[in-house]
Structures are given as C-alpha cells and as structure tokens.
Amino acid sequence: MSTTEAATETAPGLRVVQDATCTFCGCVCDDMELTVEGDRITKAKNACVLGKAWFFNHHVEDRPEALIDGQPAGYEQAMDRAAEILLSARFPLTYGLSDTTTEAQRVALAITDWIGGIVDTTTSVCHGPSGIAFQGVGEVTCSLGEVKNRADYVIFWGGNPAESHPRHFTKYSLMPKGEFVPNGRKDRTAVLIDVRKTKSAKAADHFLQVKPRRDFELAWALRALARGVELDPSIEETTGISLETLEEIMDGMKKAKFGVILFGMGLTMTRGKHLNSEAVLALARDMNEHTRWSAKPMRGHGNVTGADNVVSWSTGYPFGVHLGSGFPRFNPGEFTASDVLARGEADAALIIASDPMSNFSQPARDHLEGIPSVVLDPKLSDTARTASVAFTTSTYGINTGGTVYRMDDVPIPLRPAFDSPYKSDLEILRGIESRIRQRQLAESLPDPAASGA
Amino acid sequence: MSSLRITGGTIYDPANGIDGDVGDIWIVDGRIVEAPAEPDASADRTLDATGLVVMPGGIDMHCHIAGPKVNTARKMIPEEKRTAEPVRRTRLTRSGSGGSVPSTFATGYLYAGLGYTTAFDAAVPPLAARHAHEELEDTPIIDKGFYVMMGNNHYVMKQLAAGEPGRLKAYIAWLLQSTKGYAAKLVNPGGVEVWKSGGGNVHGIDETVDHFNVTPRQIIQGVASTVQELGLPHPVHIHCNNLGLPGNHATTMDTMKSLEGYRGHLTHIQFHSYDGDPDDQSTFGSRVPELSEYVNSHENLTVDVGQVMFANTTSMTGDGPLGYYLHQVTGRKWFSGDTEMEAGCGIVPIVYKQKSLVHALQWAIGLEWYLMVDDPWRIAMSTDHPNGGSFQAYPEIISLLMDRERRLEVLAGAPAAVSDRCTLKDLDREYSLNEIAIITRAAPARMLGLAHKGHLGPGADGDVTLYSPDDDIQRMFELPRYVVSRGEVIVDDAQIMRDTRGRTLYVEPEYDPDAVDDIQAWFEKTYSIQFRNYPVGDHYLQDPLVVPTS
Amino acid sequence: MAEPFILIPGRTSQQGVTLNEGKYTEGYRVEISTLQVAPEDMQRLELEDGDLVRVYNEVGEFTVPCVTARGDELPPGMLFISYGDNSSRLMGGDTQGCGMPDSKGLDVFLETATVSE
Missing domain, CATH: 3.40.50.740 (Rossmann fold)
Incomplete structure (x- = not known):
C-alpha cells in the first residue's frame, strides 16, 4: 500500500510508474502510466495533450540552485x-x-x-469570486465520481473543458458508464453555455450562446423558471437566448434525476464576478426542490x-x-x-x-x-x-511525492517518476x-x- | 528519562476507585508509574498540587474537528469568525480563528486549554481520510483519531443484501486499515443513499433503500455484529435515522431494540429523543424518560448526549438529507456534498435561542439524559461539537449538572411550556466531581476501549488536568491551573507553554487478503480514483499508535 | 480608426502545451501574442491573417498579429486572446473589493497598426 509499490524496473534504466498523478490541471488524473528512462519521462499513457506536455517537458534543466x-x-x-x-x-x-x-x-x-x-x-x-459566492449562498455539490455514476444532465457554463480540462468529459462528466447511467453518454444530456462557441460545443447536445456579461441575467431567468415565474420574451434581447429555449432547458433540468452545473472562469472573471457564481450556485440549490442537482467550479491548477x-x-x-x-x-x-x-x-x-x-x-x-x-x-x-x-x-x-487535492476536494497522493538534483x-x-x-x-x-x- | 511528580493533589480517578483522596502522581517518560518505594525519591520536576483537584486529561469521544465538512464549514462562515475571539499567535504557538469551527491549530490549543488531551472526529468519509489525517497533523497537543462513515457505503449494503457476512467483515477491516480510522460509524444508515439517489430519506429502520434492497435495520445489525467479530475497541457508533424530527423517539427505540445481542453506542442521543408529529414543530416534546429507562436496563448500550447550548453555531453532519431539512427550516445558506459510493454531508449555520420553545426543549432534553441515566459509566459528555454547541461549552454544562439552581435559572428564562413537555424541573440530581470525572474522562475511555486513557493508574498516559477549586464551577473548569500531556506541563495558568504534537490513534483489524480482489473489482468499476491511490500511507500519521483489537 | 470590441482572454490547449515547454519558447510567445477576430469583422475591417492590430483601453495596450477565428467560434464584436503578458497589459488594478481584477469581457478598442515594432 505504500507509494513505492507502483514502480517497477522493466529493464536497466527503464522504469514504469503506474497510477502516477498528473498535476497540471484540476482534474488531477491519477491513472497515468509513466515510462521513465533515466531522468526523462518518455511515455505517459492515459495523459491528455496537456498532461503529455507536462510530463515530457519537466526534465532536469541545467540551472543554478x-x-x-x-x-x-x-x-x-x-x-x-x-x-x-x-x-x-x-x-x-x-x-x-x-x-x-x-x-x-x-x-x-x-x-x-x-x-x-x-x-x-x-x-x-x-475562482475566488466563487468562494465569496459560496459564503453567501452555500453550495450543493458532489465528488466527480458522483457525476460519473449518476449525472444524467450536465451543464458546462463559462468554461471550455475540451481545452482547459481535456479528460473531464471522458473520465468524469460525459462519456463514462456509471452505476446509474449504464449507457454513459447516451444516458446524459449535455448543455454548454458560453459567449464563444468553443471546441466544447461539439460535445454538447445544446449550445446556448449567452451575450457577454449577461451570465447573471441568464442564471436569474432560469431560477425564475424553476420557481414557475412567467418571463417576458424580451429575455432574449437581454441574454441572447430565447424564452422557448430556456423553457426547454428548464424542463429537461426538472426531469433529470441528477443534474450538475460545472462552471468556469467565464463567470468569475467577468462583470458580476461573485454575483454570477452566486446566481449559478443558487440555481443548482433551488433545483433540489424538484430533483437532485449539484454545482461545481472547474478549478484550474x-x-x-x-x-x-x-x-x-x-x-x-x-x-x-x-x-x-x-x-x-x-x-x-x-x-x-x-x-x-x-x-x-x-x-x-x-x-x-x-x-x-x-x-x-x-x-x-x-x-x-x-x-x-x-x-x-x-x-x-x-x-x-x-x-x-x-x-x-x-x-x-x-x-x-506529497498530496494534491482534486477540484472536488478529493486528496490524491503523488508518485514521483525520477529524482531531481x-x-x-x-x-x-x-x-x-x-x-x-x-x-x-x-x-x-x-x-x-x-x-x- | 524525564520525570514529573504531582504532589498533594485531591485526586479523582474513578477507574481506580479513587474519589477525592489526597496523593501523589508520578510520570516517567510520558506514562504514569507507581510511586517509587524510596521515601526520598525525586523527580526532574515537581508540581505542588496542594489544594488542587486532579483528574485524568479530558476525552471528547464525539466531535467534528477535521476533514472536509469541518473545513468547508470554516470557509463558509466568515461572518461568524469575524466576531469570534481569535487565537493569537505567541512566541511559541500559531495563530488561528475561533468561533463554532476553530481552525486546526486553534482547536488543539483550545482543547488543551480546557484540560482535554484526546478527541475523536466522529464522521470522516473514507475517500477524504487522507485529508482528515492532514488536518489532525496540524491540530497540536491532543491525541486524536476519527470514525469512518460506512452506513451508506455501497459495498456494505451490497454484501448485506447478498447475505455475504464474510465479505462484509473483510471489507470493514480493510476499510479501517486503508483509512487508518478508529471505529465504524453509521450516519442515518440507508437514508443518505436515498437522498443521494434522487432526494428524500428513509423514515424508519424497516424501510427499504432504493436500488440496494436493504433496510437500515439490516445495516445496523450487520455492522454491529461485524464490529464485534472483529474485536474493535469501540462498538458500532450510531447516528440514528430521523435525527431532529419531532416524533423520532420511536425510531430511536427501534434502533436500540435492534441492537439486542450486540454492543452499540448511540451518539448525540439528545437529537433523537423527541415527541410529537414530524410535520408539526409545535407538538415537540421530550421522550427521554422511556428511552433512558431502556438504556438503564440494557447494558449493551452506551450513549453520548449532544447537548444543545444557546449560541451561534454551525450544524455539520454526514446526514445529507438532514442538512436539507435544516436549510428549509432555517432558510440559512446550505452546503451539501455527496461523496461517491460512501457518504453525504450537510452544513447549515444555526442559532439556538433560549426563547425558542423547540431550542429550549432541546437544551432541557440533553440535560434530562445526563440526569436520568443512572450509571454515569454509560453516558459521555458531548455537544456533538459544533452541532449542539462548541466543546468550549463543556465547563458550562458541568456547572449545570452540578448545580440544580443554575438549571432552574436558565429554565426560568425559557418559554413556560418547556416545563410541561419535559421533566427537567423535577430532576434533583446534582453531579459530584467524581461523576464529572467519569462522564468526561473515565467513561469515554472505557467506551472507546482505550486502556491507557481516562485514568491515573500505572501504565496510563501521563495526561493530567489540575483545577483550582472555585465556587464558580464553570470558571473552575474553564481555567485549569495546569494541564499535563504525556508528562509535560503544556498549560500553566492559561498559557500554552509548549507546542507539542499529539498521537494518532487507529486500529488494524486483520482481514482475509483473498477478499481484496472482490473489493478491488467493485472499486475499479465505480470510483473516480485509482484503487492503489486510496489507502492512506503511514507517513500521514503523526506518532501513530495502533490500539489493539481483542 | 478605432472600433470598440469586447476582449475575452482565455485558456487554450495550445497555451497549456507551450506553457509546459517554457514561457520563453517561440510556441508560447506566438500563442499568447495572436489575436482572434471573428470572420465578419476581419472582412469588414479589411484585415488579413497576420496583419498587426493595436488593442488598447484606459489601462494599457498591445500590438499583435490577428487571425480569423475558426468557423462560428467567435461572434462579431468579440475578440479572443490566450492569457498571458499581452492580456495582462489591459487589466486594471481595481477588483471592486473582491480580489479579482476584470480579466474577461474587457471593453477595448482595436485599430490596425500600420508600423510593426
């Protein structure tokens, strides 16, 4: 059970470290299989494009202490x-x-x-503003394994996981077959809300192009619909999204068994900041009057x-x-x-x-x-x-070695690949x-x- | 070799039958030893305890001081922390914030300052065990450990439903070893899983848990018997279903009866002793008389109280649906956190008010428990810190137990209906110092199976608290004259003199290694981390001590 | 002639990759120094990929080459650049009491830069 068991010497000077952890982004994927030749990692099985860049470029440089x-x-x-x-x-x-x-x-x-x-x-x-928002309204959230095992409705808001957290879709939030979503992607509805139609839009069933700096208004409109408040169709001019679309989304959200909103810095770095996060956290909280919903900031480093x-x-x-x-x-x-x-x-x-x-x-x-x-x-x-x-x-x-906490607060141990001077x-x-x-x-x-x- | 002699104190050591006798205590290398035979023997240091009350170090067997829910609560309540008395940095000690959820360093110093030298966090989800250990390492002075939540664990429920007691036994042992935990904890068994899988809760111990085809009764009995078979030092530690709901006494009685033939500890029993209609708070009342009568006549059971005190505090629980209930009742901000395969969590800030009928009844119901359990060895002091109140309220609770007049004064300030709905005003009992030493030291040590704690006989940890007798009982217990931990004077007249690290206590029950394949297969299908990265390595433990199984 | 735009600095996988290679590599420098402009705006402003543009606001300015954003990724009126030294030049110190400066959705002006540095 110690952290050394995972390394095996496969040939002189060649080691394989299993279940190593990539610390580049907040996904903290701990299923890396690293091939180490001397003081270089030459293969990083399971790593995404960012993970590979991380492992292949952190070799020992010749610099003063x-x-x-x-x-x-x-x-x-x-x-x-x-x-x-x-x-x-x-x-x-x-x-x-x-x-x-x-x-x-x-x-x-x-x-x-x-x-x-x-x-x-x-x-x-x-996500400091999300931390401030949390102090205002709290947060209903869950570990990423809950998303994997239960989530049948997933909203990505103000983030571009396809580029910033490349394995999030496949490892946690969209593709995996889970205990209560046995067919994986087929059992889930995915929505992307963003000002840009990023690469992540391809992975979603619905793309809602919100006007810049109107995330708060959009979240508030969805909160209103969740409560059964009638909205004026002019909400489209405000947010860029038609009332009909909003109603359709809310209908899906209410019918879900377990929904989750994964939100990015598109909310926290733009006008409104913690108020944007607060609106989204409140929306996810309110949805628990209908079914189970969670929200989670997509943490970066x-x-x-x-x-x-x-x-x-x-x-x-x-x-x-x-x-x-x-x-x-x-x-x-x-x-x-x-x-x-x-x-x-x-x-x-x-x-x-x-x-x-x-x-x-x-x-x-x-x-x-x-x-x-x-x-x-x-x-x-x-x-x-x-x-x-x-x-x-x-x-x-x-x-x-040491300890790293994944974006959902799960602490994960590190398994170093090679010594550094x-x-x-x-x-x-x-x-x-x-x-x-x-x-x-x-x-x-x-x-x-x-x-x- | 270092030695300490505490001389001439009035000793209360109930485990060794010493009730207010004047005598000496010798500590060598952190452990209590027999007084040397030579009359002129001397120690490296001598404390003159003449006139002082001497007790073993206090033990808090049920509190929330480390891990994800505690830390989330800290982050959540800056408005409370801002007005709470902080813990200031000194030349030797770190700074911290106070209030209902103190920071880690502050927690260690504040416990030590009250004469407490051991505390157990009562609810850690296994997936966060590493986190809890990291925080405990940053919690100075006190010895510590935690209980592992397993009452809504999928593997546990699956083995119960499948009738696989052997696999259940191996899993519980493996889980305790993997987490380096101390005891098995059930939190609203089955009910949290119902909440996680679509909302709702179970409402009695014979309802079936969706998807798992198992009842809370099966979980309670299955884990109770397994814990007994494994010979764990502490029996199954149970937070019953229906916490806080009017009328929940029936569920509590069912739970106690389901434990016939097993040992069991029912925690924060105050929160589970209510009369009334679950949908109507105005019908709220006490059912302590019949529940305490049951405990009095069933030696397989022990309880801790979970006393409510009137103050600002923070409710934090592994009972996810309870968090939602409190959010709805109070309208306050709410945190909920579901952990895959294992557990839930709910956090809501709360204010207990003397003028509230329900809150004042909760306060009175807690005191009824202390006063109606005949044998103090089967009841431990707790506030379920910080749920009913802070551990810092223990001196005030002691004064309420030792002084009937003081109880009546508080009662006089509460709504008149409180006295109609509970028996508190008729209870004349006043605790003696010896009984206080039992419910705050000796009894929790015995319930936890800690042979080296809670007493002052040879071989015990050199953890001793010395109080200056005072007519003001609360003040006496708030400001110990000296606190000794492992033979070193840690607190002298309210000053922390040394910043020491305590020990981590855990168990290592044996299991059949062949059973791990099945656990691993299930784990790899369901969890979001790698199986190999789950067990907590030894290096996370601070000066660890394995407490033996029997 | 300068026109108002909304600038969205953000992360890209290319930025993440080149960051690991080193902040003093050509790849990273190019990635954080390329402004994406919507195709409609490129056409309207008669810009071609590689043309230098100057982007500025009340805090600062940068001059970088522009490229046409892919497909319909960027709506007209909006600009995108990878986080880095350039985007930071336009960030003011005011955090409105929350610790976070405005880092996305910045009001900026864009004009063609006639002379390269």
Missing part, C-alpha cells in the same frame, strides 16, 4: 537571504501555492504566520483546491488572509494579492510556483517588480527573473522557516503581532 539578485548561488546562502528578506519586511505577501503539494503549502502558511504577513493563493484570481483547504484549516478563511495583527483576518479586495500589490502596499513577497509577473494586472506587476521577492519555481518565469532570490525547484508529482518546495520552505524561527527564538525578536502592523 538559486539566483541572488541574478547571480548564481547555493541553496544555503539563498535560504539565508530569503529569511532575511522576509524577516525585515513589514508587510510581506505570500502568494501562489496552487502548484505545489499540501505539505509545502502548510510550511508556507507557517512562515507567513511567524512573520505576520498576508497569504493569498491563485484562487483569488480564478493542479493543487489550487489543496491551497484553499490548507489556508482554510490553518486560518479559518480560504484565501486573502492577513496575519499581521497576530491572528487571521479575511477581507477580499483588501488582503488579496492583486490589491495589496496594485495599491503598492506589500513591501516583500514570497511567491511559490506562480507567475504573477506575467498574469497580474499592470499596476500590480509594476509594484511587484520593485520590491524584494523570494520566488520558488521549477522553470524560469518573468517572476523568477525579477526576484531578489529565485530558487530552482524540483517538480511536484514528477520529482517529489534540485530541492523540493517543501525542503526549501522548511529551510527558510527554520532560519526564521531560529532568529525569532534566539534574538527574542518582538512578536510581530505586538507591533500592530
């Missing part, structure tokens, strides 16, 4: 410098975390607590769901948590990474497995570039390039934490909480 101000340095020296930067900051930000193990995430939380910083994850710029869980169990709040007062405080918009950077507040950053320099707003990028930062990443990125200390790390799931996030973060603790305990530094920062 770390860079300090752009100059090559060893790990020890870099960890010393990282601890100094974080200890001397008054308003440090820890950010990223969605592409590393929960074991490493836990240490990042410890560091942020000890230094009294802010911790935020990539959640705040993907491999372990973003783990990050939500670790931040929540450590602090009580899911993301955007301020620990500078000596206890956790939560306020999206105030303590979220985009905001503390764009407002020019953070004075140092610890960034783990994320690249805000390439995907944050322009004002946030401008500020981040100018403050001292400690960056952990297996690959070179714009963020690593501008870092004061940039660590080269091994890759989770390929070189290091580089340290893992966990090892580096532990090294930084122990340096910080050593200084704090030895020098009896005043508790950061006492400063009331």
Whole structure:
C-alpha cells in the first residue's frame, strides 16, 4: 500500500510508474502510466495533450540552485537571504501555492504566520469570486465520481473543458458508464453555455450562446423558471437566448434525476464576478426542490483546491488572509494579492510556483517588480527573473511525492517518476522557516503581532 | 528519562476507585508509574498540587474537528469568525480563528486549554481520510483519531443484501486499515443513499433503500455484529435515522431494540429523543424518560448526549438529507456534498435561542439524559461539537449538572411550556466531581476501549488536568491551573507553554487478503480514483499508535 | 480608426502545451501574442491573417498579429486572446473589493497598426 509499490524496473534504466498523478490541471488524473528512462519521462499513457506536455517537458534543466539578485548561488546562502528578506519586511505577501503539494503549502502558511504577513493563493484570481459566492449562498455539490455514476444532465457554463480540462468529459462528466447511467453518454444530456462557441460545443447536445456579461441575467431567468415565474420574451434581447429555449432547458433540468452545473472562469472573471457564481450556485440549490442537482467550479491548477483547504484549516478563511495583527483576518479586495500589490502596499513577497509577473494586472506587476521577492519555481518565469532570490525547484508529482487535492476536494497522493538534483518546495520552505524561527527564538525578536502592523 | 511528580493533589480517578483522596502522581517518560518505594525519591520536576483537584486529561469521544465538512464549514462562515475571539499567535504557538469551527491549530490549543488531551472526529468519509489525517497533523497537543462513515457505503449494503457476512467483515477491516480510522460509524444508515439517489430519506429502520434492497435495520445489525467479530475497541457508533424530527423517539427505540445481542453506542442521543408529529414543530416534546429507562436496563448500550447550548453555531453532519431539512427550516445558506459510493454531508449555520420553545426543549432534553441515566459509566459528555454547541461549552454544562439552581435559572428564562413537555424541573440530581470525572474522562475511555486513557493508574498516559477549586464551577473548569500531556506541563495558568504534537490513534483489524480482489473489482468499476491511490500511507500519521483489537 | 470590441482572454490547449515547454519558447510567445477576430469583422475591417492590430483601453495596450477565428467560434464584436503578458497589459488594478481584477469581457478598442515594432 505504500507509494513505492507502483514502480517497477522493466529493464536497466527503464522504469514504469503506474497510477502516477498528473498535476497540471484540476482534474488531477491519477491513472497515468509513466515510462521513465533515466531522468526523462518518455511515455505517459492515459495523459491528455496537456498532461503529455507536462510530463515530457519537466526534465532536469541545467540551472543554478538559486539566483541572488541574478547571480548564481547555493541553496544555503539563498535560504539565508530569503529569511532575511522576509524577516525585515513589514508587510510581506505570500502568494501562489496552487502548484505545489499540501505539505509545502502548510510550511508556507507557517512562515507567513511567524512573520505576520498576508497569504493569498491563485484562487483569488480564478475562482475566488466563487468562494465569496459560496459564503453567501452555500453550495450543493458532489465528488466527480458522483457525476460519473449518476449525472444524467450536465451543464458546462463559462468554461471550455475540451481545452482547459481535456479528460473531464471522458473520465468524469460525459462519456463514462456509471452505476446509474449504464449507457454513459447516451444516458446524459449535455448543455454548454458560453459567449464563444468553443471546441466544447461539439460535445454538447445544446449550445446556448449567452451575450457577454449577461451570465447573471441568464442564471436569474432560469431560477425564475424553476420557481414557475412567467418571463417576458424580451429575455432574449437581454441574454441572447430565447424564452422557448430556456423553457426547454428548464424542463429537461426538472426531469433529470441528477443534474450538475460545472462552471468556469467565464463567470468569475467577468462583470458580476461573485454575483454570477452566486446566481449559478443558487440555481443548482433551488433545483433540489424538484430533483437532485449539484454545482461545481472547474478549478484550474493542479493543487489550487489543496491551497484553499490548507489556508482554510490553518486560518479559518480560504484565501486573502492577513496575519499581521497576530491572528487571521479575511477581507477580499483588501488582503488579496492583486490589491495589496496594485495599491503598492506589500513591501516583500514570497511567491511559490506562480507567475504573477506575467498574469497580474499592470499596476500590480509594476509594484511587484520593485520590491524584494523570494520566488520558488521549477522553470524560469518573468517572476523568477525579477526576484531578489529565485530558487530552482524540483517538480511536484514528477520529482517529489506529497498530496494534491482534486477540484472536488478529493486528496490524491503523488508518485514521483525520477529524482531531481534540485530541492523540493517543501525542503526549501522548511529551510527558510527554520532560519526564521531560529532568529525569532534566539534574538527574542518582538512578536510581530505586538507591533500592530 | 524525564520525570514529573504531582504532589498533594485531591485526586479523582474513578477507574481506580479513587474519589477525592489526597496523593501523589508520578510520570516517567510520558506514562504514569507507581510511586517509587524510596521515601526520598525525586523527580526532574515537581508540581505542588496542594489544594488542587486532579483528574485524568479530558476525552471528547464525539466531535467534528477535521476533514472536509469541518473545513468547508470554516470557509463558509466568515461572518461568524469575524466576531469570534481569535487565537493569537505567541512566541511559541500559531495563530488561528475561533468561533463554532476553530481552525486546526486553534482547536488543539483550545482543547488543551480546557484540560482535554484526546478527541475523536466522529464522521470522516473514507475517500477524504487522507485529508482528515492532514488536518489532525496540524491540530497540536491532543491525541486524536476519527470514525469512518460506512452506513451508506455501497459495498456494505451490497454484501448485506447478498447475505455475504464474510465479505462484509473483510471489507470493514480493510476499510479501517486503508483509512487508518478508529471505529465504524453509521450516519442515518440507508437514508443518505436515498437522498443521494434522487432526494428524500428513509423514515424508519424497516424501510427499504432504493436500488440496494436493504433496510437500515439490516445495516445496523450487520455492522454491529461485524464490529464485534472483529474485536474493535469501540462498538458500532450510531447516528440514528430521523435525527431532529419531532416524533423520532420511536425510531430511536427501534434502533436500540435492534441492537439486542450486540454492543452499540448511540451518539448525540439528545437529537433523537423527541415527541410529537414530524410535520408539526409545535407538538415537540421530550421522550427521554422511556428511552433512558431502556438504556438503564440494557447494558449493551452506551450513549453520548449532544447537548444543545444557546449560541451561534454551525450544524455539520454526514446526514445529507438532514442538512436539507435544516436549510428549509432555517432558510440559512446550505452546503451539501455527496461523496461517491460512501457518504453525504450537510452544513447549515444555526442559532439556538433560549426563547425558542423547540431550542429550549432541546437544551432541557440533553440535560434530562445526563440526569436520568443512572450509571454515569454509560453516558459521555458531548455537544456533538459544533452541532449542539462548541466543546468550549463543556465547563458550562458541568456547572449545570452540578448545580440544580443554575438549571432552574436558565429554565426560568425559557418559554413556560418547556416545563410541561419535559421533566427537567423535577430532576434533583446534582453531579459530584467524581461523576464529572467519569462522564468526561473515565467513561469515554472505557467506551472507546482505550486502556491507557481516562485514568491515573500505572501504565496510563501521563495526561493530567489540575483545577483550582472555585465556587464558580464553570470558571473552575474553564481555567485549569495546569494541564499535563504525556508528562509535560503544556498549560500553566492559561498559557500554552509548549507546542507539542499529539498521537494518532487507529486500529488494524486483520482481514482475509483473498477478499481484496472482490473489493478491488467493485472499486475499479465505480470510483473516480485509482484503487492503489486510496489507502492512506503511514507517513500521514503523526506518532501513530495502533490500539489493539481483542 | 478605432472600433470598440469586447476582449475575452482565455485558456487554450495550445497555451497549456507551450506553457509546459517554457514561457520563453517561440510556441508560447506566438500563442499568447495572436489575436482572434471573428470572420465578419476581419472582412469588414479589411484585415488579413497576420496583419498587426493595436488593442488598447484606459489601462494599457498591445500590438499583435490577428487571425480569423475558426468557423462560428467567435461572434462579431468579440475578440479572443490566450492569457498571458499581452492580456495582462489591459487589466486594471481595481477588483471592486473582491480580489479579482476584470480579466474577461474587457471593453477595448482595436485599430490596425500600420508600423510593426
């Protein structure tokens, strides 16, 4: 039952790792069969196009262990410098975390607590609004195996799984034969709601092309129909979808035995944001007056769901948590990474497995570039390039074990394929934490909480 | 070798027949030992306990502190957390948030601060066992473990329907080993599956579960007998069908009767002792007298209470349809989470109000249970944290049990009809310190089959709580003078002195390895993860301790 | 002459693949620097695949080559680009108190760029 049993040596220098886990997207498929030749994965059976790109391109690159101000340095020296930067900051930000193990995430939380910083994850710029919506109306949801075994009506909303989560259809939501849907795809009705007629439309029975920024209105209209409220045909001008179509969809939703809405960032990143997610969560909830319905955000990065869980169990709040007062405080918009950077507040950053320099707003990028930062990443990125200390790390799931939470909160173990000469996030973060603790305990530094920062 | 001597305390150690005797306790390397024979023996450290009350560390046998539903609840209630007293970071300890669902670090410190050194999460879906262990690892100081939900497990139901007790036995043992769990838990057996498969619930123990051709009675008896055959330290732990519904006393009585010939633990029994019409909340009342009479005369049964206290709290349960019911009753936000092949989950924030007839009756019904079960060894203190209230309410409950006047004062502030519908005002019993030590330490340890806990005899864990006697009983139990865990002083005058890691307790019942093929075949057809990735590896366990089966 | 459009930055499988190959590869750079335009708009604006266009709003701007969107994937009036450095240039810092900047459905202006960089 240990994680080593899955690897067999088939020939000298050739290993096969079964039931390995792909951590590229939130599907966290754990049925990979990896063929490993030396320090390269040469085959990735069961992997999708993204998974193959993930496994084939994370080989060991010849880079220094770390860079300090752009100059090559060893790990020890870099960890010393990282601890100094974080200890001397008054308003440090820890950010990223969605592409590393929960074991490493836990240490990042410890560091942020000890230094009294802010911790935020990539959640705040993907499904953070859905997290806020969840706090408003709750959520009726289920594990992906429930979708596989029971769902006879599936709505994809504001997402393009065919390109972003390529195996979702085949492994979980559309194609598989399940216990109560024995004929697989034939037993299911699939609807795609999006502003673009993406590749995913081909997989759906119905495509509803919603007008841009009208998702909220569409969800509200469906809620009204669920309740039996009469709607004016002008709903078509508002949403782009005729009343007749809406009624037909609602009829199908009510007749379903088990429906599910899988929604993407088309809802959370556009006008309305958490209100859009809230409307969709409320719709799925309301449908339980008729039959069973669930909703689920399609989470992106491999372990973003783990990050939500670790931040929540450590602090009580899911993301955007301020620990500078000596206890956790939560306020999206105030303590979220985009905001503390764009407002020019953070004075140092610890960034783990994320690249805000390439995907944050322009004002946030401008500020981040100018403050001292400690960056952990297996690959070179714009963020690593501008870092004061940039660590080269091994890759989770390929070189290091640990735990990853799938988009439905199911925790899955990793089975590394080959060793890396580089340290893992966990090892580096532990090294930084122990340096910080050593200084704090030895020098009896005043508790950061006492400063009331 | 490190040693601690606690000298001159007034000791309450009911398991060893010690009721308020003055004496010394010696702890060497974390375990209690006989006092040395030499009169001038000394220890590395001595605590002068003169005038202090000394008890074993507290044991919470039924609470919700780790795993997916607890963590979902944390995420869900920022409005409550914002106003709750936080746990501040110190030089030695991590920060956390408080309220009805504290963060993990806060949970460990708060339990320790109350003199509790052991706690069990009562409802973990097997698929999330790894998650529960990760959280428990981040829950400092206390020893811990969890119960594994299996009352709506498809494989369990299939083997019962097929008349395959051998496969059932192998599966339960395999499941406990795979999850590194401590006990078998049934939550609304069969009813959660009905909810998951199209809505609704079962309403009695002889209704048939759709698709599975099995009744709750069969699940209860099948798992109870299997747990007994496996020799697990704790008997089957049952959350009965129809929780919270007026008139559910009949289902509870049926469940108790169905356990004749088996050992069984009925949990949060308060929530299952109601009179009235299920469709009419105004008919609500207590049926504790007859149910407690049944428990008194049937030694195969133990209970914990699930006391309701008047406060803001969060209902969290593996009972999916109950979550929906609470959402409809309260109109509050609702989380529901169905786990494939295994379980459900419901979460709804709730406020228990003294002025509400139903809530005040629930409070009174809980107290009736404490006061009407004659033998304190068969009843354990619980609030079903946080369902009836927080574990932080235990000192207040202790004061209610030890002080009849205080109960009557609270009753006076509740609707007058409460006294017509229950017997609380007529109950004169007041608990002694010895009886408090039983229901908060010795009895839960015995129910859990933990020979090394809940007492202060040689070989026991060096977990000791020392209280300063106080006329204000609640204050006495809220602020222990010292708390000792494994022979180390963890709490001194309300300050956490050391941030230690507790132990994970679990069981490893044996099973026939040939039975695994059938489990694997079923698993690979139904689950969404790989069979090999299901069992929890040893490295997830913190200082693990396997509690032996008999 | 600039025209108003709605820009939808999003993920593509090509972006995911090239991301793994490395953010400094030609494949990734091309993927995040190509603007998809609906066929009707291409025709109306007399654009051809590969023509440089300048897209801007009150926050910033980028200039990239455009291509005709496949089939009916993109309705007229809408533009698509893979997430990356370019799309971030048009994202403002305001999150309306929720932590998430407007990252999809951005109001932008498009004009043909006469001179390449």
